[in-house]
Amino acid sequence: MDIQIWSDIACPWCYIGKRRFERALEQFPQRDQVTVTWRSFQLDPTLPERSDLDEVDYLVERKGMPREAVEQMMGEVVRQAAGEGLKYDFDSLVVANSRRAHRLLQAAKRADALDGGSRGPALKEALLSAHFEHGENTGDAEVLVRHGVAAGLAADDARAALDSDDLDASVEADIREAAEIGVRGVPFFVFDNRYGVSGAQPTELFLEVLEKVRSEKASPIITVDGAGEACGPDGCA
Template identity: 55%
Template sequence: MKIEIWSDIACPWCYIGKRRFESALAEFPYRDQVEIEWKSFQLDPSIPEHYDGSELDYLSKRKGMPAESVAQMFEHVKSQAAGEGLNYDFDTLTVANSHLGHELIHFAALSGKQDAAKERLLKLHFEEGGDIGKLETLIEVAAELELDVAAAREALTGREFEDAVDQDIAEAHTLGIQGVPFFVIDRKYGVSGAQSSAVFSQTLAEAWRAGQPLTMAGDSTAEACGPDGCAI
């Protein structure tokens, strides 16, 4: 079974959805036969590399959302995150363009550390106030993950994975994905949003059954008809 997950590093529900999905996957009896691929998505590609202002300021001014509504939204999201063991800090969050961070995740995939890179960048962004759009910050992450730091710097400065990120985003649009997180299972099942672990568990089980050959029941020697005639 292959599961492709479109998400944005700058999406608070994507981190929550990751945790809920992981809880379901941990209980899935066939988890060792599941391949996970993280796909890039940007909720707002227009964010500058560095934005001078808070997340509340950004959403209220650039998105035209009332500051009080944004503050209420933050409290709701923080509460949901806390329920998954995550400690969001919107006061220290650094607003930055996530494209380069997605490029690092693609680079990490070459070493089998795509999920680790995704996890580290989400934590950095939502819990630690790190700048996911800053080259040096991303190089530090590469070092933490024990990736080839020189190769990571070369890949990010040369934008070697810029097209790969853009292709992920274009593919999402082709599939009709307009919001994240979005989980695609074997290109047959789609799960939108940070659903409960129960929903993920149910979908995993259903998708697994659908992808398996028939389970035979009864006596395989029972009389039947075939191309060569019928049993006597």
């Protein structure tokens, strides 16, 4: 079974959705027959490498959201993250452009395709944790290279990836494909090109879709819009 997942490093529900999906996959008897591919998506490509705004001010000023609503939303996100074993720290979070991080993730994915490695998943996890739990600037070259090397990339390859036009084209191709299939928010999961699951759905729903895809014949993508939260260009909900 092939699963494609569109997400952004700067998306809080993407990390939560990742955990819920992984828990479902752990319970799926045929998990060794599942291939997961992480795809690029940017919520705000206009951000500088690092913004002077904190997360609350960014959402208030750039997205036009009421401060009280933002604070309530973030409190709920922190609570939901804690339920998945994640320790979000919005007070120290650095608002940064995720484009370089996506290029680095594309480099890790290409390296994995050559030797069957697992650099991509390790790097994805590390960057999400760095951004939401450890207050690291995931737009900074040194931070990205350090995490790339820790995931198994050579330092020179990691550094070259950050501003690679070739890898940027791969990022753009992922974003373009997302638009073509109607992705308006992330995380977005496509199971065997049959079912599209939008948002950080409960583990039970992911497991249900895994079982359904396993047992059904191919059909057009059907989007399952449950109560899962997602992030879009205008903010998170």
